[in-house]
Amino acid sequence: MTLTPLLPLLIVICVSTLAAAAIVTLLARLAPGGRSRPAPAELRSVFLFDGDCLIDATAPARRLLDRLEGPGTERDLLVSLLDHRFPGLARRLAALEGDGRRRIEARGGIGWLELEHWDGLLRLSLCPGGPSAPDQTSIDAIAFAALQDELETxxxxxxxxxxxxxxIDGEGRLSWANRAYLRLAEAQAKATQPAGDAGQGLNEGAEHGRGWPPDRLFEVGEFKPAGPEGESCRVSLSQPRRPARRWFEVTRLHRGTETVHFALDVTEIVEAEQARRKFVQTLTKTFAQLAIGLAIFDRDRKLVIFNPAFHDLTGLPIAFLNSRPQVQTVLDRLRDRSMLPEPKDYASWREQVAALEAQATRGTYCETWSLPGGQTYRVTGRPHPDGAVAFLFEDISAEISLTRHFRAEIDTARAVLDTLPEAIAVFSAGGTRLLHNEAYETLWGAPDPGLAETGITEEVARWQQGLAPSPAPGRLRDLVGGFGERSAGTERLRRADGRGLTCRHLPLPGGAMLIGFAEDAAEGPRITTAETGAPGQHDPEAPVRARGR
Known part of the structure; x- marks a missing residue:
């Protein structure tokens, strides 16, 4: 039997078989929807690291890394992304020692992670073992799940x-808002809604801003640069049925044609700033009424605050003071205007200025400046917070003049007392000796120079050392140191050598008491029992003593 008639049939059968096989192969390689399904090796994300440096990666791995942003190396970013799906991944990678292969199962059973470590190189392979991701040509299931976790976070x-x-989208419409924004928008809408409309439906409530999109909360003003990318401005939000306003710090970031806004409630900060501003204004008004000149220099020693009294006392021009001069410059100008004590030489004056500033920072500087023009200033330095220092200038010319006048009167009174032959001492209401004359020192000796004040008790003790025993000094002590009504009177005393003394006491205004001692003229030494205090004896020549207290 010849095969020539069958040859065409065999050729047709072979061609049909080959065509069918090609069709089956092609269908097997087509994914659902007409897309080609790549080989399993092409689906896996594989990373090769040398330490923290990425030296190679597959195409899906590259696409995954392109989605990651933030500080750190590519290895740190990848480990941070996968740590949620593979708990403790960072710790396990840090504990790797020696060469070998390890396998870590993913949370949820959607795959595993293969770790291969040899010669300091690390290979990470993401192996999907569960349902495939929606788009397996771009990312594998594990990476997709990790991105989903990050998106959810x-x-x-x-x-x-x-x-x-x-x-806000490119057309200025609200395209998305978080829960805090929607809650505030709903609260504002409810507050502006009339009370009778509270029970109306959603469609009616949408007219008041409770639908989507909600009403715009802020009418932002002019933004100013804030940081490398953002802009910021401060806006206020009125609260219906409340007098106070809420303040927000709004930051705007541009993302393509859209802008993202962040608003932080800074009402307390604004209220604190307003309270501080009012406080400063109150202090400014108070300082303006002071007769004491005030000048405050900041930590850089520049003049930041001064009151009108400082300008009036120093005569420095307002334009100069407003230019915020240094403290050294101010003192130089004061010296030029003869408003500083004239030193012997300029070098020593500069040293005194440096000492003045150092003492003022410690709060110990206080001096009286006697100016060439006859004026007298009291200058005080006080430290202020944050390294600032304040100087107070007080014109005490009238006070100094009055003090000098009183001192001159006192000196005149002392000179008059010194001319009297009677030994006189004046004691205060508390019993302290205020003044005495030269005759008093001659009679009883000079007082102890180490004592700043001498009382009636110490003075009576000095008298008794030069007197014959007598109760009279004790009565004088009780009279000066006692309370109640006191009258003038005399006491007869006798010195230790027998000479007699007449002691008179005279009340003065303010509770003071004058006590004077005068020697008896041409009287020889004579001691009687009356002066010694012997009982039953009496001196008929003794005058009546005034003992009123």
Whole structure:
């Protein structure tokens, strides 16, 4: 039997078989929807690291790394992304020692991670073992799940953030807002809604801003640069049925044609700034009424605050003071105007100025400046917070003049007392000796120079050393140191050598008491029992004593 008639049939059968096989092969390689399914090796994300440096990666791995942003190396970013799906991954990678292969199962059973370590090189392979991701040509299942975890985390952060966050599209419409923004918008809409409309439906409530999109909360003003990318401005939000306003710091970031806004409630900060401003204004008004000149220099020793009295006392021009001069410059100008004590030489004066500033920072500087023009200033330095220092200038010319006048009167009174032959001492209401004359020192001796004040008790003790025993000094002590009504009177005393003394006491204004001692003229030494205090004896020549207290 010849095969020539069958040859065409065999050729047709072979061609048909080959065509069918090609069709089956082609269908087997087509993914659902007409897309080609790549080989399993092409689906895996494989990373090769040398330490922290990425030296090679597959195409899916490259696409995954392109989605990661933030500080750190590519290895740190990848480990941070996969740590949620593979708990403890960072710790396990840090504990790798020696060469070998390890396998870490993913949370949820959607795959595993193969770790191969040799000669300091690390190979990470993401192996999907569960349902495939929607688009396996771009990313594998594990990487897709990790990105989904990160997306869910970011979504929760945005929704639960206490800040107001919203997004405006390229046409100026609100395209997204977080929960804090929607709550505030709903509260504002309810507050502006009439009380009778509270029970109306959603469609009616949408007219008051409770539908989507909600009413715009802020009419932002002019933004100013804030940081490398952002802009910021401060806006206020009126609160219906409340007099106070809420203040927000709004930051705007440009993302393509859209802008993302963040609003932080700074009402307390604004109120604190307003309170501080009012306080400063109150202090400024108070300083303006002071007769004491005030000049405050900051930590750089520049004049930041001064009151009108400082200008009046120093005569420095307002334009000069407003230019915030240094403290050295101010003192130089004061010296030029003869408003500083004239030193012997300029070098020593500069040293005194440096000492003045150092003492003022410690709060110990206080001096009296006697100016060439006859004026007298009391200058005090006081430290202020944050390294500042304040100087107080007080014109005490009238006070110094009055003090000098009183001192001159006192000196005149002392000179008059010194001319009297009677030994006189004046005691205060508390019994302290205020003044005495030269005759008093001659009679009883000079007082102890080490004592700043001498009382009646110490003076009586000195008298008794030069007197014959007598109760009279004790009565004088009780009279000066006692209370109640006191009258003038005399006491007869006798010195230790027998000479007699007449002691008179005279009340003065203010509770003071004058006590004078005068020797008896041409009387010889004679001691009687009356002066010695012997009982039953009496001197008929003794005058009546005034003992009123």
């Amino acid at each position: 970011l979504r929760c952060i945005g929704e639960d953030a206490p800040q107001l966050i919203w997004k």
